[in-house]
Amino acid sequence: MIPTDFVESLTAVVGQAHVKTDDPSRLSYGTDALKRGKAADVVVLPGSTAEVAAVVRLCAARRVPIVPRGAGTGYTGGAVPTHGGVLVSLERMNRILEIDEANLVAVVQPHVITGDIQDAVEKLGLFYPPDPASLRQSVIGGNVAECAGGPRAFKYGTTKRYVLGLEAVLPTGEVIRTGGKVVKNVVGYDLTQLLVGSEGTLAIVTEIILRLVPKPPVQSTLRATFPDVESAVAAVANIIRARVVPAALELIDGESLEAVARNLNVRSLAPEGTAAILLLEVDGIAQAVVEEAARVEEACRAAGATEVLQARDEAERQELWRVRRELSLSLKMITPLKYNHDVVVPKGRIPELFALVREIKAQHRLRIPCFGHAGDGNIHVNIMVDPADADEIARAHVAEGELFAGVVALEGSISGEHGIGFAKAPFLPLELSAETIALMKRVKHAFDPDGILNPGKMFPP
């Protein structure tokens, strides 16, 4: 239990309305998309950087754990308490402060929904490319904490490539500014990039300077169907060999397709015998898009595509993307719980990854639909479990371990998008050496000597 005088001191900083100690509030901030976690002792909603810093100083003085939280849409528990303490929700810091067209930057507070930033800048002919599937729910601060990706990462890169500068509150309560509005800056260590993807364990980000690019004027979307995953991956290799960089290159396997078909109540979404589809999008100026779409089609046919459709208008484009958008919900209809693992391998090794998943499926009697960003080799491996079936859950955990070990053996990484949080923390030593983990802990200590910021995350217990 948290002492009354401590709650009073928090209230003095943020005001009565912005401190919550009732059970429903504490519980509602105690979970994310992973559906595991613990309630905080107290939830505070600071309205400014100064208030965040004051809250942190109060916690630091008593060594109370602090968990920073955005929209709570993560898959690894990064924004969820594991040790109680104070949950700092940044939901009141939700403004776009500036869109500087001349310098192609936007300055935003952490709790702006990422899709809202995109809408705002696209009205001006500008573009913020990162597009996590959660972009209508997740906020930019969470995207920065996790270094969110999305389909467009193959061409445009992930969140980190668009963060030019940050304002952040250190676990000591000090406020720092890193980087700035300039796209080049080599003064001192790159703390900006160190903070991006640090999962709220090094500092609480209170302001973000984002780099924008011109919005590509034209997009063209194609869908290619294949008799097996190997052919789809061969098409990806052909596309790369043709030196085309699509804005999206999404692979969806047969089991995922079936789930969507069942959910949409249609017999099939693709020709008989389809074991994989690629959703492809090229963008740029009109003439380039026409040529690149032709090269993409050719690359798919050469790899054995059974059908290649190209959207002729926006309605057809939305129709092609529909399968991808319905995926997450459709998988939930199989069973409400999925362990969604965002593993990544060098793209040439995707067939080996699928072979590994087939083995794991058979051996542990599990349903594991897969889909993801083929250009990046970043595949979402969804281990579907019945929450009431303890044996299946146990088998799923064994399968996870085998998946992660296999991915590392394929020169891959156990997380390309979702981060480690507490869910993947036990697996960190599979990928990182003891020396590297020790070094990262020393870096953590340089920021957070008392270990009060987001404890229990990233590092193995």
Next chain:
Amino acid sequence: MIPTDFVESLTAVVGQAHVKTDDPSRLSYGTDALKRGKAADVVVLPGSTAEVAAVVRLCAARRVPIVPRGAGTGYTGGAVPTHGGVLVSLERMNRILEIDEANLVAVVQPHVITGDIQDAVEKLGLFYPPDPASLRQSVIGGNVAECAGGPRAFKYGTTKRYVLGLEAVLPTGEVIRTGGKVVKNVVGYDLTQLLVGSEGTLAIVTEIILRLVPKPPVQSTLRATFPDVESAVAAVANIIRARVVPAALELIDGESLEAVARNLNVRSLAPEGTAAILLLEVDGIAQAVVEEAARVEEACRAAGATEVLQARDEAERQELWRVRRELSLSLKMITPLKYNHDVVVPKGRIPELFALVREIKAQHRLRIPCFGHAGDGNIHVNIMVDPADADEIARAHVAEGELFAGVVALEGSISGEHGIGFAKAPFLPLELSAETIALMKRVKHAFDPDGILNPGKMFPP
């Protein structure tokens, strides 16, 4: 003086031929393009990661300073000893280990000349975009240590955007691997990006995994001349407003142009009354390049360009680029010593930067030709000094201080490309707060508890 038994232990690691203690060797490794620095006590040339690690362990045991060095082409003394000790030249680690076409990556040792990497990958239709002016002399390890930029950074980004993973020797002698061949990886802290640009103060990089992109098939080069810098910058703004991202957007001022004309022994390189030129290059697939070049020309004319030339073939393209290539040598003809400051401001503020330089010029009676990467707001401000004129050198140092303070006031940065080294270390507090510098020192300590790696660099004395 370094003890004989220590030299013997170094010799046991790398072999007699790869340890140099004679004065000419020590001196030749004691300076860079800045032309200041001190000789090392001993120069060692390890041939492998294991040898680098063994040398570092020997130095760590005796707390002897270590300075890692690539080609020594830097402008801020990063690869130059200030405290004696052991200079570790990586010149024997000079191989391209792998070009993996399927995964669009190259794996290289640190001492490969950057231009050689470009040549090797371009033969395969691939592209490594970063193009520092020194690309035929500097090596990739140095580019990584400094996060080198170049004209193409506006469109393609600097070195950091292309480094996917590293092998590095810590100041403790431990070898770590960061990142990998995958383009997405959010497992643990991003040590890769922390090491890029850390100026050899955190670790010695022994292997680099580089991301490659498809080589743009077509380029088009234009040159536009302007009556003043303001019009040239207005053209840059117009280009951005037209949502074109040129691969290069180089600004050269009148004083720089005159220097080149004098050196080439021609009366003039541009129409009478030209105070600034823009060298522009667009690249991509043929149809896109034609359209973008037209938009660039239009943007320049609308801003008041007096002339816009477009190269019709490769010979004309080389002719247009000639001015830019001759710049460095031409400035050396004015006087052999220049303080080349790579300051950067938000691009909309370039006119204010030029106004500041005009003021400084007049007040301190200095020649300060300027040129640089207008798209990035990254301008090379070259304070020309006569090495024999003590008064001019003193005035130049006062001017430097005013330039840096002014740049920071313009929301800029004192270094966009060259880093801090020892030359700019005293100015770090102009740009970074005491809290930020203290945090960076704690990060340094996390890597290098005894402070033996590249001491005297980055942080104010």
